[in-house]
Amino acid sequence: xxxxxxxxxxxxxxxxxxxxxxxxxxxxxxxxxxxxxxxxxxxxxxxxxxxxxxxxxxxxxxxxxxxxxxxxxxxxxxxxxxxxxxxxxxxxxxxxxxxxxxxxxxxxxxxxxxxxxxxxxxxxxxxxxxxxxxxxxxxxxxxxxxxxxxxxxxxxxxxxxxxxxxxxxxxxxxxxxxxxxxxxxxxxxxxxxxxxxxxxxxxxxxxxxxxxxxxxxxxxxxxxxxxxxxxxxxxxxxxxxxxxxxxxxxxxxxxxxxxxxxxxxxxxxxxxxxxxxxxxxxxxxxxxxxxxxxxxxxxxxxxxxxxxxxxxxxxxxx
Amino acid sequence: xxxxxxxxxxxxxxxxxxxxxxxxxxxxxxxxxxxxxxxxxxxxxxxxxxxxxxxxxxxxxxxxxxxxxxxxxxxxxxxxxxxxxxxxxxxxxxxxxxxxxxxxxxxxxxxxxxxxxxxxxxxxxxxxxxxxxxxxxxxxxxxxxxxxxxxxxxxxxxxxxxxxxxxxxxxxxxxxxxxxxxxxxxxxxxxxxxxxxxxxxxxxxxxxxxxxxxxxxxxxxxxxxxxxxxxxxxxxxxxxxxxxxxxxxxxxxxxxxxxxxxxxxxxxxxxx
Numbered sequence: 107x108x109x110x111x112x113x114x115x116x117x118x119x120x121x122x123x124x125x126x127x128x129x130x131x132x133x134x135x136x137x138x139x140x141x142x143x144x145x146x147x148x149x150x151x152x153x154x155x156x157x158x159x160x161x162x163x164x165x166x167x168x169x170x171x172x173x174x175x176x177x178x179x180x181x182x183x184x185x186x187x188x189x190x191x192x193x194x195x196x197x198x199x200x201x202x203x204x205x206x207x208x209x210x211x212x213x214x215x216x217x218x219x220x221x222x223x224x225x226x227x228x229x230x231x232x233x234x235x236x237x238x239x240x241x242x243x244x245x246x247x248x249x250x251x252x253x254x255x256x257x258x259x260x261x262x263x264x265x266x267x268x269x270x271x272x273x274x275x276x277x278x279x280x281x282x283x284x285x286x287x288x289x290x291x292x293x294x295x296x297x298x299x300x301x302x303x304x305x306x307x308x309x310x311x312x313x314x315x316x317x318x319x320x321x322x323x324x325x326x327x328x329x330x331x332x333x334x335x336x337x338x339x340x341x342x343x344x345x346x347x348x349x350x351x352x353x354x355x356x357x358x359x360x361x362x363x364x365x366x367x368x369x370x371x372x373x374x375x376x377x378x379x380x381x382x383x384x385x386x387x388x389x390x391x392x393x394x395x396x397x398x399x400x401x402x403x404x405x406x407x408x409x410x411x412x413x414x415x416x417x418x419x420x421x422x423x424x
Numbered sequence: 425x426x427x428x429x430x431x432x433x434x435x436x437x438x439x440x441x442x443x444x445x446x447x448x449x450x451x452x453x454x455x456x457x458x459x460x461x462x463x464x465x466x467x468x469x470x471x472x473x474x475x476x477x478x479x480x481x482x483x484x485x486x487x488x489x490x491x492x493x494x495x496x497x498x499x500x501x502x503x504x505x506x507x508x509x510x511x512x513x514x515x516x517x518x519x520x521x522x523x524x525x526x527x528x529x530x531x532x533x534x535x536x537x538x539x540x541x542x543x544x545x546x547x548x549x550x551x552x553x554x555x556x557x558x559x560x561x562x563x564x565x566x567x568x569x570x571x572x573x574x575x576x577x578x579x580x581x582x583x584x585x586x587x588x589x590x591x592x593x594x595x596x597x598x599x600x601x602x603x604x605x606x607x608x609x610x611x612x613x614x615x616x617x618x619x620x621x622x623x624x625x626x627x628x629x630x631x632x633x634x635x636x637x638x639x640x641x642x643x644x645x646x647x648x649x650x651x652x653x654x655x656x657x658x659x660x661x662x663x664x665x666x667x668x669x670x671x672x673x674x675x676x677x678x679x680x681x682x683x684x685x686x687x688x689x690x691x692x693x694x695x696x
Contacts, residue, residue, distance in 0.1 A: 121695075155512075158516045160515050160516055161695075161696065181518055184516065184517060184518040187516065189513065191509050191512055191513050193509050194508065195510075196508070197508075200438075200441075208430070211430045212519055213517060213518065214518075252513075
């Protein structure tokens, strides 16, 4: 394996009072798509800015394609990096084509490439119109076209699907998959979790500047040890009477069995042995639940002391 | 260099698109032609006034207008892009902060310079045709050249403002105050010093103080060559101890280069 495209080692950024990013170590390989999740103020944008070389780390090391992105030597690598900021409103009085041509020229490309990109994101019909007449979705497409200039080796996309309709979202993910198969690495930053799962190789969860978890979805699911939800139908009361099954039932959802991953198959077999079974729904924990799990875990440890005391008190009572 | 020109071209195109070039040119042309023909109206005659009267009245108008126009044109060039998010985006491009700043300066400075040249140049040509006096061309080229430098100086100053604040509305406020200080308050303060403080200020001391204001340098450049009967106020005193034109132009040039360098310095340290 050659050198990672992005590598952060204990990298952090502090402003006067605030640790925007505490200490993060991560590597992104060529052709890998990383999902970066976290709520507002989690440090996602700070991390992106560090990788882009717009700010310098307060501690630790950041390397992009083998160079510190804020150094002079990294200058020429910048044209191989594409970035879509979260909130950007392009020059309103310019037409879409003029905006994209300006950005393309700054990266050393021509108007022709700009037109091709506009075609790729599907706004050729509006390219001669001023950006101020664009809808939210069209602006987002223009931003994406801007990030795609020059087939970047590294793409950083902050909330790329905000404002896109389902078809445009699908087109967008198609482009991401295509870039990935061409060997580009992508960092996708998002709060919107559904839909993103199939397109990322690994996920990173950040909260208040801290890295909570990182890994493939499978690894994260294992770490989180979230139960699988199994919904049988047609069994009526017999689940509650089955001693092997009724311990998986919880009070707030009496129809659904919450089963740990390793017991899934044995429970399924047991369910199949019931003749009245009509249908089964098996749902493994999705990214959103994994994300929620790590966040709540983090909040728990933040108020750790308090909670431990609380739990102890409960234990004594029972 | 290619990057600087790309940015400069975009800013210049913006100036054309927003009708800045055409409106500034028109304002300057109308003013200067009007003054040229009706400048003598006060003395009861309509027609071409004397050259020195014309240049004197043009200079005293331009000294208010040019800084105001330059500040209006450029006060939001950085803070505006910061608010819309394109500044951050541009800085992730292979484009250095000084390249971006110089590109903007060339583009917007080009608008001001071209408008000044066309606007005042038109009346120079008109006056030359009427009078047939080659002196017209020399005094107008001094006037136009110094007016361009004055415009560039205030463009650089407005970059300082635009880079130091975080909101567009604040930048507008600061631009207005800057204009007021340089165009009006500074002279009043000088006059107060002259009159109020006895033996406080020598003639050369006064001239040196005037070097602290690009608008006053501009006045000195254009009025020192004229009959002092057309000039009054603090300026008349200063003119008697006048510096050479070359020195004045150097000072005016410094008022372009220094704010620009300082702006680059501030930009480099600016947090994004």
